[in-house]
Amino acid sequence: RKEVEQDPGPFNVPEGATVAFNCTYSNSASQSFFWYRQDCRKEPKLLMSVYSSGNEDGRFTAQLNRASQYISLLIRDSKLSDSATYLCVVNKVGGYSTLTFGKGTMLLVSP
Amino acid sequence: DGGITQSPKYLFRKEGQNVTLSCEQNLNHDAMYWYRQDPGQGLRLIYYSQIVNDFQKGDIAEGYSVSREKKESFPLTVTSAQKNPTAFYLCASTTGQGPSEVAELFFGEGSRLTVL
Secondary structure, three states: OOEEOOOOEEEEEEEEOEEEEEEEEOOOOOOEEEEEEOOOOHHHHHEEOOOOOOOOEEOEEEEEEEOOHHHHHHEOOOOOOHEEEEEEEEEEEOOOOEEEOOOOOOEEEEO | OOOOOEOOEHHHHHHHOOOOEEEEEEEOOOOOEEEEOOOOOOEEEEEEEEEEEEEOOOOOOOOEOOOOOEEOOOOEOOOOOOOOOEEEEEEEEOOOOOOOOOOOOEOOOOEEEEEE
């Protein structure tokens, strides 16, 4: 099993749609989880951290299921500006903690 | 404005040449990282440094070297030993340090290296 695995995409959705991204991670000892957003040919930027209780930030909702080692990101009422690649990120346990990035899922929102 | 500055943004080099990518941050962050990204791939960790004068190999350190002589600077040298150096290189920093502490990574705008 890969350390962090995401839906390959791309996801093509119309404006206003709801879209969900899934991510699984292999190390049950991981403690920190994030979603980053990366625009085409740009650097990644933090979208939101993912907490055990689930968290929401406007149209974005992140969920964590530790038992299944599964993370999700839900985007409601998609906007054209949401078009980007969404990276699932998990801390790598052992020694000093570093972050492991998934390959990302591309989202394309069309008018 | 605080941030991370990478240079050059675009770089072309001939096979067999070493090249050094600059990364400077004025965020007063202790930890700095170098990642490589290839098309359709996730970011892969090359080297990281938690403190001045100390650094560790990441998952793909072969063919690369780094130094951390100053807190704000973490240059990456891509040597001729790196077999497939053409990639997008990203430098990042964070306040987090220690075995389990992970904080938000702040990235520079990246350097695109093309080997001709």
